[in-house]
Amino acid sequence: MDSRSKILNAASQLFLEGGGSALSVRAISKRAGLSTIGIYSHFQGKQGILDALYIEGFNLVREAMDVVPEGKANKAQVLQSCLGYLNVGEQHEAHYRLIFGESDAGYQPSEEAIEARNSAFSKLVRVAGSYLPDSSSVSERRQIALDVWAIVHGYVSISHHVTSSNDSDLDWKAMAIRVVEVQLDAARERFK
Amino acid sequence: MDSRSKILNAASQLFLEGGGSALSVRAISKRAGLSTIGIYSHFQGKQGILDALYIEGFNLVREAMDVVPEGKANKAQVLQSCLGYLNVGEQHEAHYRLIFGESDAGYQPSEEAIEARNSAFSKLVRVAGSYLPDSSSVSERRQIALDVWAIVHGYVSISHHVTSSNDSDLDWKAMAIRVVEVQLDAARERFK
DNA sequence: TTCTAATATATAACACTGTTATATATCAAT
DNA sequence: ATTGATATATAACAGTGTTATATATTAGAA
Numbered sequence: 013m014d015s016r017s018k019i020l021n022a023a024s025q026l027f028l029e030g031g032g033s034a035l036s037v038r039a040i041s042k043r044a045g046l047s048t049i050g051i052y053s054h055f056q057g058k059q060g061i062l063d064a065l066y067i068e069g070f071n072l073v074r075e076a077m078d079v080v081p082e083g084k085a086n087k088a089q090v091l092q093s094c095l096g097y098l099n100v101g102e103q104h105e106a107h108y109r110l111i112f113g114e115s116d117a118g119y120q121p122s123e124e125a126i127e128a129r130n131s132a133f134s135k136l137v138r139v140a141g142s143y144l145p146d147s148s149s150v151s152e153r154r155q156i157a158l159d160v161w162a163i164v165h166g167y168v169s170i171s172h173h174v175t176s177s178n179d180s181d182l183d184w185k186a187m188a189i190r191v192v193e194v195q196l197d198a199a200r201e202r203f204k
Numbered sequence: 205m206d207s208r209s210k211i212l213n214a215a216s217q218l219f220l221e222g223g224g225s226a227l228s229v230r231a232i233s234k235r236a237g238l239s240t241i242g243i244y245s246h247f248q249g250k251q252g253i254l255d256a257l258y259i260e261g262f263n264l265v266r267e268a269m270d271v272v273p274e275g276k277a278n279k280a281q282v283l284q285s286c287l288g289y290l291n292v293g294e295q296h297e298a299h300y301r302l303i304f305g306e307s308d309a310g311y312q313p314s315e316e317a318i319e320a321r322n323s324a325f326s327k328l329v330r331v332a333g334s335y336l337p338d339s340s341s342v343s344e345r346r347q348i349a350l351d352v353w354a355i356v357h358g359y360v361s362i363s364h365h366v367t368s369s370n371d372s373d374l375d376w377k378a379m380a381i382r383v384v385e386v387q388l389d390a391a392r393e394r395f396k
Numbered sequence: 397t398t399c400t401a402a403t404a405t406a407t408a409a410c411a412c413t414g415t416t417a418t419a420t421a422t423c424a425a426t
Numbered sequence: 427a428t429t430g431a432t433a434t435a436t437a438a439c440a441g442t443g444t445t446a447t448a449t450a451t452t453a454g455a456a
Binding site for chain 2: 033109112114115117155158161162165169170172191194195
């Protein structure tokens with residue numbers, strides 16, 4: 013295996029084990045059995061490592077929403093995409109925290125990383141937008157996608173931060189799905 | 205002014221100027237004109253500084269929602285509280301990012317800090333819950349409050365992270381208010 | 397093969413970070 | 427005025443990301 017892959021594997025391992033705070037340059041290179049220099053020759057320093065994981069994260073989100081065929085979607089299919097998003101938030105907490113800036117206070121995604129985020133959002137625009145009437149404009153489709161995104165992200169984020177004893181077994185995903193459904197109905201009514 | 209206040213003022217200044225990444229122990233003590241030791245005698249190290257700012261942040265949120273009299277609230281009043289929350293997210297971005305873990309990857313709020321968060325959420329339970337029928341249970345009130353919180357937080361968080369050229373002048377607050385209103389109507393219908 | 401050039405990896409240092417052991421200064425009470 | 431307690435300062439330690447320098451390693455040409 014080439015050094016680049018060794019580094020990326022080591023970084024992924026540490027990231028999944030301990031989140032962003034476990035990702036030090038020296039820890040990564042030690043796990044990879046290499047010196048620290050490869051992180052700067054094969055990546056652009058720690059920023060490059062975080063970019064790679066950020067892109068992984070948004071690709072997970074995009075793929076999780078990509079569970080319905082392209083074209084017109086019914087309500088259940090839109091909700092199925094939302095459930096995919098919510099599952100990523102639950103099962104890939106480290107990646108999810110990274111893509112929303114909780115893993116490294118200084119990290120700013122690169123242009124390439126932002127492209128991965130835009131690609132995931134475009135997927136959501138197609139899925140959620142396809143539930144609107146065919147005559148709906150692009151901005152209307154983007155609007156409903158933003159609404160859906162804000163809702164599901166809100167629940168994922170809150171669920172990551174509120175872990176009080178009573179609330180720990182709340183069904184965040186069902187709550188989010190219910191709110192999205194109400195919003196979808198309202199949007200279709202508004203644009204019909 | 206006593207040393208503790210000097211330190212806290214210096215920390216607040218740096219925090220507002222440059223966010224969490226500007227908050228180093230040495231930078232704080234230099235700004236305060238003191239040595240670093242006070243941060244460990246008057247606070248519990250950097251954790252204590254972050255706790256103080258975290259509490260400030262959730263107090264801002266609680267006060268921003270405390271714009272309607274206690275007791276039964278109408279829809280406009282609930283939405284007014286939500287607008288207060290959204291304004292805090294917009295105008296106190298540094299504090300808002302801190303209370304959702306974006307300022308320091310290692311920071312975990314102390315018990316006292318979590319009390320401030322719970323206090324803010326309790327406010328939201330009273331405000332949003334008071335829009336439900338009087339017969340509504342505590343868990344129903346907590347449920348609608350959680351829904352409202354997830355929605356408004358979702359928009360605040362997304363607005364902080366999505367700053368694409370086209371979307372930068374979107375009216376996030378109006379979008380959030382509209383979604384909350386739809387949800388309030390649905391909740392009242394569900395519980396009537 | 398042997399030499400050369402380019403690439404890859406390693407080492408050590410620099411300027412940071414949070415923290416703490418030690419030392420000094422300041423102040424209150426006997 | 428002296429003692430005891432508290433507050434502040436200094437310096438060191440282990441950790442962080444980064445980079446200049448040095449050393450291997452590899453590829454291609456004579």
